[in-house]
Amino acid sequence: MFNYHATTILAVKKDKQIALGGDGQVTLDKTIIKQTAKKVRRMYHEKVICGFAGAAADGLTLFEKFEAKLEEYNGNLKRAAVELAKDWRTDKMLRRLEAMMVVADKESILLLSGNGDVMEPDDNVASVGSGSSYAEAAALALLKHSNLSAEEIVKESLKIASSICIYTNDHITIEKIES
Numbered sequence: 322m323f324n325y326h327a328t329t330i331l332a333v334k335k336d337k338q339i340a341l342g343g344d345g346q347v348t349l350d351k352t353i354i355k356q357t358a359k360k361v362r363r364m365y366h367e368k369v370i371c372g373f374a375g376a377a378a379d380g381l382t383l384f385e386k387f388e389a390k391l392e393e394y395n396g397n398l399k400r401a402a403v404e405l406a407k408d409w410r411t412d413k414m415l416r417r418l419e420a421m422m423v424v425a426d427k428e429s430i431l432l433l434s435g436n437g438d439v440m441e442p443d444d445n446v447a448s449v450g451s452g453s454s455y456a457e458a459a460a461l462a463l464l465k466h467s468n469l470s471a472e473e474i475v476k477e478s479l480k481i482a483s484s485i486c487i488y489t490n491d492h493i494t495i496e497k498i499e500s
Contacts, residue, residue, distance in 0.1 A: 369424060371384060452486030456478045
């Protein structure tokens with residue numbers, strides 16, 4: 322059985338902007354099988370942005386489940402995230418999904434996992450995926466030592482991650498929300 326490695330997802334909040342981006346690489350074992358995958362999207366009337374890292378079918382399933390929770394809870398990001406995390410941890414089929422998510426609205430960034438985690442970062446940066454530690458380190462440095470916007474920090478940080486992590490490329494998709 323081959324291991325799928327794919328993606329770096331990064332979200333940054335700065336001033337009145339939250340940006341969430343991801344690279345486009347999908348790798349099967351030691352081979353790049355796709356360079357232009359889109360793992361970031363808008364949801365709930367364009368008010369929520371989400372990205373996933375992990376198995377593609379699992380990530381897409383989580384997108385669908387999360388979008389249903391957003392509808393059920395009238396766009397309340399935190400409530401939808403907690404309810405998804407509860408289902409993800411307790412449902413026999415969902416708990417086998419191998420993916421993680423970063424979700425955001427105009428106020429918050431949350432990291433979600435199948436362990437039931439719903440975490441809001443203290444430092445306005447959240448990341449998941451193969452190159453997440455590289456992208457997060459770059460984002461924290463740029464957030465502290467530059468005048469770049471959240472969107473520019475996400476773009477530059479993902480470029481840095483792509484130059485270090487073999488499972489991350491520089492085909493970047495970014496969505497942003499302004500408050």
